[in-house]
Amino acid sequence: MQSYSLRAHSHPLVSADSPRAMNPLPLSSSLAALATAALLSLTGCAPSRSSDAASGEIRVGEISSITGKEAACGQSTHRGIVLAIEEANARGGLLGGRPLRLITEDNQSKAGDSGTAARKLISRDEVIAILGEVASNRSLEIASIAQRSQTPMISPGSTAESVTEAGDYIFRVCFLDAFQGKVMAKFARESLALNRIATLSSVSSAYSVGLANHFKETFVAGGASIAAEQKFAEGDKDFRAQLTAIRASQADAIYIPAYYTETALICKQARELGLTLPLLGGDGWASPKLLEIGGEAVEGIYYSAPYSSESTAAQALAFIAKYRERWDGETPDAFAALGYDAALLLIDSLERAGTTEPAALRDAIASTRGLLGATGRTDIDENGNALKAATIMTVKDGKFSYVGVVTP
Template structure:
């Protein structure tokens, strides 16, 4: 009887010891992502990118295995907040990736601040996401940064001294980019000779374009989405405008070519990255592996999800321990880290990284250069 009891107790002790050691050897990172709901495509692409880059760099840090814990926030900010609480309190994650969209990040941020667990979004661009926060980060750059890069490129590379702006007043994104471009372009000595506006769904831009052509700008900045950009290009060329057209990442869609045809040939735009050319070794490996697995070029969301994972992995390594506060401090100290989209530095929670400039040639985007605003 005593031998049987001893054997049972020994078995329980060994089982507990193995479980404890196993737990100790695992570092848990949460993924609070939109796997279903209105913007499920975003979360799914980010999750795909995280797992793809894990195949390249591995899933071990500090001698322990990284375990990803995925919770679907259903593209809803209340669900995102609940997911954050569950990941921290129940799943005991030491850091979190996501959500993808700014509204959900704004709901998650205060929870991570209170519980002192760092969260990094791959793609949330609203400046308020990180403003006044110590534990909230992003892997993408902000719209003011992108517009500053566009203005710098226009003056230094396109030799522009005058510019016109035609932006979509129905979209905050477009208006903001136009305003930030104007501010940076004039600060660098350029002159805005005409500011015109349109609305999403407009078909006729002849009045605005005629006014712009009469002002004779060196470049036309069109920080809109691809449909309006394509239509504006078609009408501008039909009216005889021969100047340079510059846009932003809203142009990054294959529909630009199907709608714009030959009229979009030669236009430039700023982008988060270029899927045809890796800026470093890990970026090229990511592109190559993605093409091998899926037979197409990788997407921006997956690449930024991979960036978020690499930032966290590097921070945990430099922190030297799986402590959320130490990891938070290490994230903020990230400097010139090689990630999939290039090199990244974190400043006040935001990513500082190269802005890619591409040009339309032969019905496709061609890499031109990277710009780091100064």
């Protein structure tokens, strides 16, 4: 995957004014912003939206991991969002010809930074909605702030159930951990004929903990067994002790609900220890960086994803063609497709609402049914969740390869 920098991006629709890219505010401006943020946290009232004027730009916030250890996910998501917004502006804008302006904040894949970014986007930039994040832990930081300020939030890829439980202004365009955990458990039993699987999950990731639990529940309910349950912490680089314990358990496969960085290292170390058993995972693996870091060690793995670049659906084919044209021939991964669909959901809802007024926009998002995008059809349920199909992927000859689709 190509390197990417917000500072280097010259497109006028994308702002590079993240807290780390900006010059410091004058003291009076900083105090004003802090006062506004404090007022929001105390009162729970929505800020005035200057972008809700009769004319002028419509400001949309984005919070992504443009840098840091999940940067591949964040950069892909960002490119998908940019593409959707550029298309809307090329059609003449929204609500009587008003252009969309995307203001992007980089959380550097760090805990705590997403909350800071959300407060800045809401109180100072007065965005009408926030797109982000992919990681569930970081989406949870944003969700509580967005809900208190009555700012609609759409997560492209956070699958933990707790994200949308934050309130009625919080939505997502991806499937839930409960669904993809069940999908992979059934695939392991029915398609791979596996009966004893070990799990290796992160204790510090809501995504990893939830996915491991849902996988385990379905796998055991079907008459199979969990041979071992091993844990690690975010940022760990040595997994040999856990893998050695798994080898002793005589498991016939390992389920690893993690993001691509740790997963690639786990796969390499597993193969170095002589573990040739199947390795299974979730949508956190859906990045070309997994192939780049893992190399031959990720050959033959299986994971669940919301999308495949091998899809033959008309909407997916159109998205892939436009994405390749916009981003120098690059093939979009699942996070790019989810970013595009998150922005598409917001754009479609703005058009149906006919206003940027928060409650009306929230109602329009919540009433979405049958929206066709890069990842297929999106129906938003009563809890703000998207009902989506899951795609099973593998790695064959050093490339991601489509296996099949499982519907809700």
